[in-house]
Amino acid sequence: MxxxxxxxxxxxxxxxxxSGSFEFVNLVFGFVLASALLYTIREQIGSGGYFKRAGRVLSLAGLFVYELVLSAWxxxxxxxTPDISNLKPGIIAYPLTVDRDFEITLLANMVTLTPGTLSVDVSRDRAVLYVHCIDVPDPEATIEEIRNGFERKILEAFR
Structure with missing residues (x-):
C-alpha cells in the first residue's frame, strides 16, 4: 500500500x-496523472486497495470540510444571538473505539479544529477522549454524532 x-x-x-517545472500545481497534476496510470494497471500490480483507501481518505476529508462549515455556521x-442563556457548555467523556496513536491523534485534532469543540485530554488507558463543547444540550447525541461521523470514517480509512 x-x-x-x-x-x-x-x-x-x-x-x-x-516537464521542467516543480511548481506545486504541476506536481499535483503529475500526481493525478500518475494515479490515473496506476489505476489503469491496478490488477497487474495489485494496487486495488490503494485506490479504495484513497477514496476513503477523501471521504473523511469531505466529511471534515462539511462538519467544519456546519459547525462554523x-x-x-x-x-x-444576543441571549446566550440557552447555551449549555460542558465536557463530555467520549469512549474511544480507535486505539492506535495516529487514529486517536487524528480524531482529537479533527474535533479540536471543528468550531465549538475542543479536545481536552485523553485518559491514561487511551479509552476516553474528553471533549469540551460550547453547547451540548444532549451529551449522548453528541457522542453518537462523533462516533457515526469522524470516528467511523477514520476506522474506514485506516483499517
Whole structure:
C-alpha cells in the first residue's frame, strides 16, 4: 500500500522533471496523472486497495470540510444571538473505539479544529477522549454524532 503511494510520488516527480517545472500545481497534476496510470494497471500490480483507501481518505476529508462549515455556521449563530442563556457548555467523556496513536491523534485534532469543540485530554488507558463543547444540550447525541461521523470514517480509512 505504501509502496504504491511512493511509486505515485516518484512518478509525479518524474513528471516534474520531464516537464521542467516543480511548481506545486504541476506536481499535483503529475500526481493525478500518475494515479490515473496506476489505476489503469491496478490488477497487474495489485494496487486495488490503494485506490479504495484513497477514496476513503477523501471521504473523511469531505466529511471534515462539511462538519467544519456546519459547525462554523452554528457558532456564528451563537455569537450573533444576543441571549446566550440557552447555551449549555460542558465536557463530555467520549469512549474511544480507535486505539492506535495516529487514529486517536487524528480524531482529537479533527474535533479540536471543528468550531465549538475542543479536545481536552485523553485518559491514561487511551479509552476516553474528553471533549469540551460550547453547547451540548444532549451529551449522548453528541457522542453518537462523533462516533457515526469522524470516528467511523477514520476506522474506514485506516483499517
Amino acid at each position: 505504501i509502496g504504491i503511494f511512493l511509486v505515485n510520488i516518484l512518478m509525479a516527480l518524474a513528471w516534474g522533471a520531464m 452554528r457558532v456564528a449563530r451563537m455569537v450573533l
